[in-house]
Amino acid sequence: MSVPDAVLTAMRKTNDLFHTAVVGKRDVQQLDRIYTAGARLLPPGASMITGRDGIRAFWQQAIAGMALESARLTSVETQMAGENVFEIGRADLTMTEGQSATVKYVVLWKQEDGDWKWDVDIWNAD
Amino acid sequence: MSVPDAVLTAMRKTNDLFHTAVVGKRDVQQLDRIYTAGARLLPPGASMITGRDGIRAFWQQAIAGMALESARLTSVETQMAGENVFEIGRADLTMTEGQSATVKYVVLWKQEDGDWKWDVDIWNAD
Numbered sequence: 001m002s003v004p005d006a007v008l009t010a011m012r013k014t015n016d017l018f019h020t021a022v023v024g025k026r027d028v029q030q031l032d033r034i035y036t037a038g039a040r041l042l043p044p045g046a047s048m049i050t051g052r053d054g055i056r057a058f059w060q061q062a063i064a065g066m067a068l069e070s071a072r073l074t075s076v077e078t079q080m081a082g083e084n085v086f087e088i089g090r091a092d093l094t095m096t097e098g099q100s101a102t103v104k105y106v107v108l109w110k111q112e113d114g115d116w117k118w119d120v121d122i123w124n125a126d
Numbered sequence: 127m128s129v130p131d132a133v134l135t136a137m138r139k140t141n142d143l144f145h146t147a148v149v150g151k152r153d154v155q156q157l158d159r160i161y162t163a164g165a166r167l168l169p170p171g172a173s174m175i176t177g178r179d180g181i182r183a184f185w186q187q188a189i190a191g192m193a194l195e196s197a198r199l200t201s202v203e204t205q206m207a208g209e210n211v212f213e214i215g216r217a218d219l220t221m222t223e224g225q226s227a228t229v230k231y232v233v234l235w236k237q238e239d240g241d242w243k244w245d246v247d248i249w250n251a252d
Contacts, residue, residue: 001208040203040214042230044170044250048202048214076174077166081207082127086234088166088174088246104168106232106248108212120214122232124170124250 001080008078010116011085011109015073023071026063028056035121036112042122067096076104084119085109091123102126127206134204136242137211137235141199149197152189154182161247162238168248193222202230210245211235217249228252 003011014034021030032052035041041049041058049058062068070093077088091103105123109116129137140160147156158178161167167175167184175184188194196219203214217229231249235242 042214042232042250045252047252048230081210081212081234084207084212086207086210086212086246088168104174104248106168106234106246108207108232120212120232122230122248122250124168124248126171126173 003078003080003085007085007116008075011075011078011087014116014118019071019073022059023063023068026060028060028063031056031059033115034118036110036117036119039118040120042120044124066093068093069096070094081108083111085116129204129206129211133211133242134201137201137204137213140242140244145197145199148185149189149194152186154186154189157182157185159241160244162236162243162245165244166246168246170250192219194219195222196220199231207234209237211242 017030018034021027035052035055037052039055041055043058049055072092074090075087076090079086087107087109089105089107091105093101093103103123103125105121107118108120110119143156144160147153148160161178161181163178165181167181169184175181198218200216201213202216205212213233213235215231215233217231219227219229229249229251231247233244234246236245
């Protein structure tokens with residue numbers, strides 16, 4: 001089932017916040033507006049991380065460690081998954097050193113406090 | 127919403143087939159009983175692969191290349207996603223050389239021809 005436009009717009013808002021605030025300004029407090037309280041993060045090279053404290057710590061270290069400068073997120077496929085949204089996406093990353101990488105991801109989106117947030121987030125490199 | 131026992135049983139049957147037939151006997155034809163006709167595979171280190179021919183070719187090469195001997199799949203979390211099932215899981219891999227690895231994955235399950243199959247499959251290493 002296709003995802004209503006209003007939901008897609010809300011999802012883009014969340015993705016933009018990740019791009020501009022979390023990666024762009026390294027403001028990891030904004031992650032609380034991006035991930036649900038019970039979110040599960042499944043990053044390459046580490047075990048599953050559950051909850052906001054761990055997710056904040058992960059991204060703080062990852063953004064600094066990778067010298068990540070920009071992360072543009074693009075939806076490749078979206079579908080309703082009951083009350084949630086299932087998304088396949090692509091992230092185009094650039095580092096301060098001028099390197100770039102492409103990452104593909106799956107996110108299960110969930111509505112929380114009126115916003116659409118990432119409830120499960122897994123990715124890997126192309 | 128929790129997944130009915132009958133569906134969980136059908137999912138285990140599919141996972142067992144991957145373990146015993148595809149990895150155990152290297153019978154990649156059985157992948158047609160595991161992945162839906164339109165399945166999307168998002169493997170680490172490669173672009174997204176869509177459809178059975180590409181998926182069969184990927185696994186043939188991956189199983190031989192990794193010298194994969196065993197892949198035990200365990201559900202960590204399952205939830206209904208509309209008519210589909212969203213799963214977080216863990217794969218315990220062993221290679222013919224005696225090495226082992228743990229992989230975490232997300233699968234979107236879909237019913238096709240009466241069987242529960244993998245419609246989207248993404249994973250990465252711990």
